[in-house]
Amino acid sequence: MQTDRRSLLASAMALGAAAGTPVLARAAQGAPLNPAFPSGFLWGASTAAHQVEGNNLNADLWVIENLPNTMFADRSGDAANSLELWPVDLDLVKGLGLNTYRFSLEWARIEPDKGHFSNAMLDHYKAMIAGCRARGIKPVVTFNHFTTPRWFAAQGGWGNPESVTLFARFCDRAVRHLGAGIELALTLNEPNLAGLLGELLPAQLVAGDKAMQEAAARQLGVARYAPGVAIWVEEPATYRAHMMEAHRRGVAAIKSVRPDLPVGVSLAIIDDQAIGRHSLRDRMRERYYGEWLRLAAQTCDFVGVQNYERKVWNDRGVVPPPVDARKNFTGAEVWAGSLAGAVRYAWEATKLPVYVTEHGVNTTDDSLRQWLIPAALAELKRAIDDGVPVRGYMHWSLLDNFEWGFGYAHRFGLHSVDPATFARTAKPSAAVLGAIAQRNSL
Numbered sequence: 001m002q003t004d005r006r007s008l009l010a011s012a013m014a015l016g017a018a019a020g021t022p023v024l025a026r027a028a029q030g031a032p033l034n035p036a037f038p039s040g041f042l043w044g045a046s047t048a049a050h051q052v053e054g055n056n057l058n059a060d061l062w063v064i065e066n067l068p069n070t071m072f073a074d075r076s077g078d079a080a081n082s083l084e085l086w087p088v089d090l091d092l093v094k095g096l097g098l099n100t101y102r103f104s105l106e107w108a109r110i111e112p113d114k115g116h117f118s119n120a121m122l123d124h125y126k127a128m129i130a131g132c133r134a135r136g137i138k139p140v141v142t143f144n145h146f147t148t149p150r151w152f153a154a155q156g157g158w159g160n161p162e163s164v165t166l167f168a169r170f171c172d173r174a175v176r177h178l179g180a181g182i183e184l185a186l187t188l189n190e191p192n193l194a195g196l197l198g199e200l201l202p203a204q205l206v207a208g209d210k211a212m213q214e215a216a217a218r219q220l221g222v223a224r225y226a227p228g229v230a231i232w233v234e235e236p237a238t239y240r241a242h243m244m245e246a247h248r249r250g251v252a253a254i255k256s257v258r259p260d261l262p263v264g265v266s267l268a269i270i271d272d273q274a275i276g277r278h279s280l281r282d283r284m285r286e287r288y289y290g291e292w293l294r295l296a297a298q299t300c301d302f303v304g305v306q307n308y309e310r311k312v313w314n315d316r317g318v319v320p321p322p323v324d325a326r327k328n329f330t331g332a333e334v335w336a337g338s339l340a341g342a343v344r345y346a347w348e349a350t351k352l353p354v355y356v357t358e359h360g361v362n363t364t365d366d367s368l369r370q371w372l373i374p375a376a377l378a379e380l381k382r383a384i385d386d387g388v389p390v391r392g393y394m395h396w397s398l399l400d401n402f403e404w405g406f407g408y409a410h411r412f413g414l415h416s417v418d419p420a421t422f423a424r425t426a427k428p429s430a431a432v433l434g435a436i437a438q439r440n441s442l
Contacts, residue, residue, distance in 0.1 A: 033378055034385055035442035042138060042392025043437030044100025045093060045414060046358055047082065048145035048189070049109075051401040052089075054079035059108040060153035060227035061146075061404075063216045071208045074407025080399050081422045086128050089398060092415060092424060094135040096434035101137050102357060102394045103128065104145035104189070105178075107152070107170055114151045114166075122177040129181035138183035140357070140394065142266065143171055143250060145189040146404075148228040154217075157226030158194065158239045158246070168249035172257070179258045186304055186357065187250040190268040191243045192292040195236030206232050229404055244295055251299050266304030266357040267292055270311055271341030278315040285345070293349040302391065304357035305346045310338035326371075329362045329410055336375035340383045343390055353389045356380070358396040360412045362403075369414075369429035378442055395433055399424065 050056050055078060065075040082089055093101045109121040125141075132139040144167070148157060152166065171187070179185075198206045209231035217225040224234070233239045251263050269289055274281035296303045309332060312319045321333035328334050339359050347354055361372050377393065384390050400413035408419070414430035417423070436442060 033381060033442070035381065037381065037440050037442075038384065038391075039440075040391075041440055042100040042140075042355065042394070043098045043433075043440075044102055044138075044140065044392065044394040045096075045098060045398035045433075046102035046140075046394045046396050047089070047104070047398050047401065048142070049104045049106035050076060050079075050145070050147040051397075051403070052080040052082035052399055053106060053109075054081045054083055056106060056108060056147070058112040058150050059106065059147045060150050060157070060225075061229055063150060063153075063219070063225070064212050064227055064229075067212055067215050067219070069215070071212060072405050072407060073409065074402070076402040078419070078422070079402050080417045080424075082399070083124075085422060087131060088424065090128075090131050090135055090137060092398060092426070093137055096414070096426075096430055097438035098434065099136065099138055099437070100140055100183070100392060100394060101132055101398070102140040102142065102186075104142035105174055106147065107144055108147060108149040110174060111149055111170060114149075117173050119177075122174070125174075126178050126181070129178060133181055139181060140184045140186070140355075141178070141182045142186040142189050143174060143254075144187065144228070146228045150220075153225050153227045154220050154222045156224045157228065157230075158242050159224070159226050159233070159235055161242065163242050164245045164249055167246040168253045171250040171253040175254045175257045175261075179254070179261060182258075182261060184302070184355065185254055185261055185263045186266050187247045187254075187263065188243065189266050190306060191240075191247065191265065192267050192289055194230075194243055195233040195239045196288060197231045198233065198236075201231060240291070244291070247295065248299055262301040264300040264302040264304050264352075264355070265292070265296055266306050267296070267346070268306045269342040269346060270309045271307060271335075271338035271345070273310060273312045273341065275312050275319060276314045279313045280315060280317065281313040284311075284313060289345075289349070293346065297350040297352060300350075300352060302353040302355055303346050303350050304355050305339075305343050306358035306396075307339045307342035307356070308358075308360065308362075309333070310335045310341060326368060328368070329364060334361055334363075334368060334372060336372060337379045339376045340379035343380060344383050344386075344388055347383075347388045353391050355391050356393040358394065360396040362410045362412055364411050366427045366429050369427070370432050373429060373432050374436065374442060377436060381442060 065072045129139045213225050272281045325333040397412045399415050400411045400417050403410040415424040
């Protein structure tokens with residue numbers, strides 16, 4: 001089974017620190033908390049097209065999910081049927097008292113064949129943006145959230161040098177049609193993980209992902225099939241370099257149409273903490289975030305931070321979590337301070353305004369989510385009070401959805417979704433976040 005990127009690092013190593021470490025001691029201290037968030041703070045929830053829309057037939061991952069011996073737990077299928085039910089989803093956002101919705105454009109719908117752009121699908125996303133505005137919701141739009149068109153993967157995906165110009169062309173076409181109503185734009189989602197996952201995960205998982213890509217290539221009669229959601233990457237350095245240049249060109253394309261539109265990139269950042277002498281922390285930070293944080297500082301108006309975990313590093317590796325730590329569905333530690341730690345690091349590295357574009361917890365026990373939201377936001381507010389320019393918080397996710405290789409068993413949503421009727425049911429945690437957002441205060 002291909003792993004979910006939100007749990008990938010946790011599945012590779014234990015997280016956290018032993019009870020009583022200096023890290024925990026620091027977290028227990030701190031100045032008195034001012035509960036009020038800044039005026040104009042963005043409160044929202046996030047989704048991604050492939051994970052909620054359903055029947056994304058022209059996407060690279062649809063091929064992988066439907067292979068005879070796929071490692072995926074489920075096929076995405078109808079997902080949450082948000083392609084049709086997006087007005088319902090926007091009503092959920094508004095009903096909670098949130099003022100922001102982060103969603104993604106599905107490149108495979110907009111450009112289902114190379115060079116053929118669907119005005120109908122561009123109009124669909126234009127209607128979503130207008131629907132946000134009509135409800136007083138600010139649309140935060142990710143131009144690419146992992147999945148790419150099937151034809152793009154069939155010509156080598158991000159490993160193909162042409163990928164740079166193809167992405168820039170897509171950004172240009174999309175922003176010309178949609179740009180007027182967008183509040184914030186993100187080029188790519190978590191590109192800092194691209195080509196690095198194979199270093200962290202079990203060898204059999206990497207081998208299985210490679211086998212699926214090869215099977216898809218045989219099925220389609222192409223030399224190489226490289227989907228955007230990939231553990232195994234043939235040439236990681238080339239793959240990452242193409243994504244970095246695609247980001248640069250994507251920013252330029254968006255800015256050429258709307259120079260005033262703030263553009264950023266969302267990065268997956270674990271709260272890496274150092275303990276003891278000669279900690280490996282800084283070395284690991286450079287490996288997994290360094291080049292993208294430097295690129296963001298050079299090219300972006302803001303940086304998006306996506307955080308779910310922490311790691312505490314000594315000179316040998318990761319220190320195990322406390323035995324009594326709260327755990328998510330996969331058994332990884334859930335620590336309320338990790339979001340603030342990741343945000344502080346992103347600010348220190350880039351000096352850019354920060355938006356939390358994803359944060360949440362994978363759990364079937366909503367009481368854990370109810371605890372985490374205010375606890376994490378309290379630590380985030382301490383960072384704001386210390387001068388970190390955090391402009392917004394978008395929870396992952398609005399809905400329980402298709403969690404990539406894990407299918408539908410993993411639950412991040414503020415709402416559950418009935419797979420037969422698609423009825424959305426708010427969990428108690430939705431009201432917790434909504435109450436904070438409505439007050440703009442803890």
